[in-house]
Amino acid sequence: MITRLSKVTLSSLVALTFMMGPSIADDPLVVVSSGGIWLESAKANFVSCYEERTGEQPEVLTINSSEVLNRIRANPDNPPIDVALLSEIDAIRAGEEGLLEKLSADNVPNLADVPEIFREQWNNYATIQNFGAMIVLYNKEAVPEPPADWKTLIDETIEGKYGDRVSFPAVTMAWGPMFTWFLTTLYDGDEDMVFEKYKEMLPNIANYWTSPVDAMNMFAAKEIDILVYWDGRAYAFAEENDWAGAYIPDPGAFQSAAMIAKVNNGSDKAWTYIDCVLSPEAQLGHSKMIKYPIVNSKVEYPEELAAVLTPLEAVRQPEFRSFMDKIPDWIERWNKEVR
Numbered sequence: 479m480i481t482r483l484s485k486v487t488l489s490s491l492v493a494l495t496f497m498m499g500p501s502i503a504d505d506p507l508v509v510v511s512s513g514g515i516w517l518e519s520a521k522a523n524f525v526s527c528y529e530e531r532t533g534e535q536p537e538v539l540t541i542n543s544s545e546v547l548n549r550i551r552a553n554p555d556n557p558p559i560d561v562a563l564l565s566e567i568d569a570i571r572a573g574e575e576g577l578l579e580k581l582s583a584d585n586v587p588n589l590a591d592v593p594e595i596f597r598e599q600w601n602n603y604a605t606i607q608n609f610g611a612m613i614v615l616y617n618k619e620a621v622p623e624p625p626a627d628w629k630t631l632i633d634e635t636i637e638g639k640y641g642d643r644v645s646f647p648a649v650t651m652a653w654g655p656m657f658t659w660f661l662t663t664l665y666d667g668d669e670d671m672v673f674e675k676y677k678e679m680l681p682n683i684a685n686y687w688t689s690p691v692d693a694m695n696m697f698a699a700k701e702i703d704i705l706v707y708w709d710g711r712a713y714a715f716a717e718e719n720d721w722a723g724a725y726i727p728d729p730g731a732f733q734s735a736a737m738i739a740k741v742n743n744g745s746d747k748a749w750t751y752i753d754c755v756l757s758p759e760a761q762l763g764h765s766k767m768i769k770y771p772i773v774n775s776k777v778e779y780p781e782e783l784a785a786v787l788t789p790l791e792a793v794r795q796p797e798f799r800s801f802m803d804k805i806p807d808w809i810e811r812w813n814k815e816v817r
Contacts, residue, residue, distance in 0.1 A: 507536040507747045509561035510546055512736065519767040527754035536561075536751060543568045543652065550577050550741050560744035561751050562737075564604060565652055567802050569737040573603030578739045581605055585740075585749040588756035588774060596735075596773045599798055604739035607755050608770045611731035611788045612647065612657055615712040618723045620703040627728040628664055631704070636678045643703040645693055646679070648686035649812040653734045655805045656796050657706075660732035663794070669808075676816045686816070697722075708734065710769040713786040726792055733793040 507528070511520040517540055529535055541549075543565040550557045554577055564572060572578050580602045583590040589597075589605065596606040614631065616624045621640065625631040635644045647654050658672060665671040676686075684702045687693035694715070697705045705712075709731070712724040738755055740748040754760055761772040765779065771787045779787065 505745070506534065507560050507745055507751060508539065508558060509536050509748075509751055510539050510541060510559060510563040512563065513540040515768055516736075519764050522767065523760040523763040524751065524755045527757060527760050528751045531750055531754065532747065534747070547572055547577075551575070555743055557741045557744050559741050560748040562604075562739045562741050563607075564737045564739060566599075566656075566735055566737055566796070566798055567805070569600050569604035569739060570798055570802065572739065573600055577742055578603040579742050579744075581740065581752070586753045586756060588753050588758075591758070591775050592756060592773045593775055595795065599795075600737065600739075604737040605756070606735040606773050607738045608761075608764060608768065608772045609733050609735040609793065610709045610770045611726065611733055611793045612653070612660075612706055613709045613712055613724060613726045613731055613788070615697060615705045615707045615715060615722060615724045617697075617700060617703040617721060619721050624704070624723070624725065625727065628661070631727060632675050632679060635682050635704075636675070638682050640682065640704055642682050642684055643701075644679070644682060645684050645687050645696065645702045645704070646676075646706045647693075648688045648817075649676075649808055650817075651688040651690075654688075655801065655808055656732055656734060658808055659796050659801045660794065662801075664729075669804075673811060673815060676812070680816060709788045714769045717786065726788060730792045730794055731788065733795045 509524075511517045517538070520538060525536060525538065539559070543563070546559060546562050546564055547568045550559055550562065550572065562572070562578070569578075581589055581597070581604070582602065592605055596609075597604065614624060620643070625634055634640065647657050649655060649658055661672045661675070662669055665675075684696065690708070690711075693705060693707060694711065696702050697707075698715070709724070709726070716722040716724040738752055740752060756774055758774050758776045761774040762777050762779070765772045765777070765787070766783060769783075769786055771790065
């Protein structure tokens, strides 16, 4: 038998549910983007696609990978982020900790056109959305004949050929350990040799940079003549400034990438957003804006864009699990011996 009190209580619950329902349903999808030109591209290509498909506008956060990981770790049952943008190693860790949901072509149809190499190291918990490489940006007026290969660049920096006007990435910046791994592959896996080279270069290094913005500002102001930097921004700068050049030293470069993933227990709307990110139209638009290669195999680059993109065959993807546990020791060693 339903009493008068229980009827009132039931009625109140129904009313409360009715009032709360739209608020919950209207919670925007929360996605992550890098800042600057990457944010502009995300809005122009990914967000616009999502809005067209759903009629809804997502909330876009510009926070770094470590902060993304910290936030979803802090509240895994009710995460504050639905679509994560992570570094390669953070994506591996998040997947192994159960913080991400596996991607599949059932939920993300455009994933079918993303080659396995862009997601196999992450067991389909994340996929690369765009990738690039560390290359060399140089002042053609000061360095008319830049060194053809990495080891020559390092040796000539040690010799002082370029004065103290060279800048390499620090081990402590986000992709610094990947660059260190890459250098070990040039020196027969000898980590001690790589750190010795770091120390020997130090007198002729303007700085080992940790801020990509500061590094580019130094180069733009002609305070340095050689900058080891990401290819997309390097090629874009060289296009806009006749005095600058950019190239890939032999034997190639290591791959750095932005990983996109659906956060476990996040909104299922995330699947639509990720499918937008991987769609051919959005991928091509993204590549045109940021000057980085993308991963959907159906995309055909215009000739002028293809000319300034690092080809996949010139890029070596790091074997992340082979060195990710060494990173704390590398950073400690860097701080003691080089910094």
